[in-house]
Amino acid sequence: MTGYDLSRFVDLTEDQKNEMLCGICLAILKSPVDTICGHTFCCNCINEWLNQYNESCPQCRHYLSPIFFNSKPYIDSTKRFRNLIEKLRIKCDFADKGCEEVLELGLLRKHLLKCQFNECNHDLKFGFVFFNFLINFVFSQKWSTIGMDSNERQRNATT
Numbered sequence: 001m002t003g004y005d006l007s008r009f010v011d012l013t014e015d016q017k018n019e020m021l022c023g024i025c026l027a028i029l030k031s032p033v034d035t036i037c038g039h040t041f042c043c044n045c046i047n048e049w050l051n052q053y054n055e056s057c058p059q060c061r062h063y064l065s066p067i068f069f070n071s072k073p074y075i076d077s078t079k080r081f082r083n084l085i086e087k088l089r090i091k092c093d094f095a096d097k098g099c100e101e102v103l104e105l106g107l108l109r110k111h112l113l114k115c116q117f118n119e120c121n122h123d124l125k126f127g128f129v130f131f132n133f134l135i136n137f138v139f140s141q142k143w144s145t146i147g148m149d150s151n152e153r154q155r156n157a158t159t
């Protein structure tokens with residue numbers, strides 16, 4: 001799983017593109033991390049890179065190796081930088097299936113869980129339809145009871 005494809009962003013500026021691009025997958029950073037040489041990559045991208053026995057930064061060739069046994073030569077990017085990425089406006093994963101939703105990247109995961117174009121949500125949709133049916137049923141029962149009451153009241157008034 002690599003970064004977010006550039007074509008999915010609706011109003012990305014050149015500056016944002018330059019600042020938030022992963023040098024390995026050439027997409028917008030997903031879970032960005034900073035190497036000890038100061039370069040930023042998706043966590044998955046740099047992990048994959050290092051797992052292929054590469055020992056240097058793909059951008060500047062700085063030697064990258066674990067500082068201690070089992071430690072990583074990178075740390076999570078700052079929260080501020082991650083927040084900036086989360087504010088970018090992106091199209092839904094299922095845009096090609098017909099979803100027209102455009103939302104902040106930080107809200108994407110929540111949307112995908114209820115996106116009606118997500119094949120995996122069919123159970124959810126059925127549940128929702130059933131729930132709606134139930135609510136409507138309860139309300140219609142209630143309204144017909146009220147209707148009966150007023151009829152009865154009218155009848156009482158005329159006698």
Ligand SMILES: [Zn+2]
Pocket residue numbers: 002003022023024025026027029030041042045
């Ligand atoms: Zn990447």
Ligand SMILES: [Zn+2]
Pocket residue numbers: 035037038039057058059060061062
């Ligand atoms: Zn570097």
Ligand SMILES: [Zn+2]
Pocket residue numbers: 092093094095099100101111112115116117
């Ligand atoms: Zn969607």
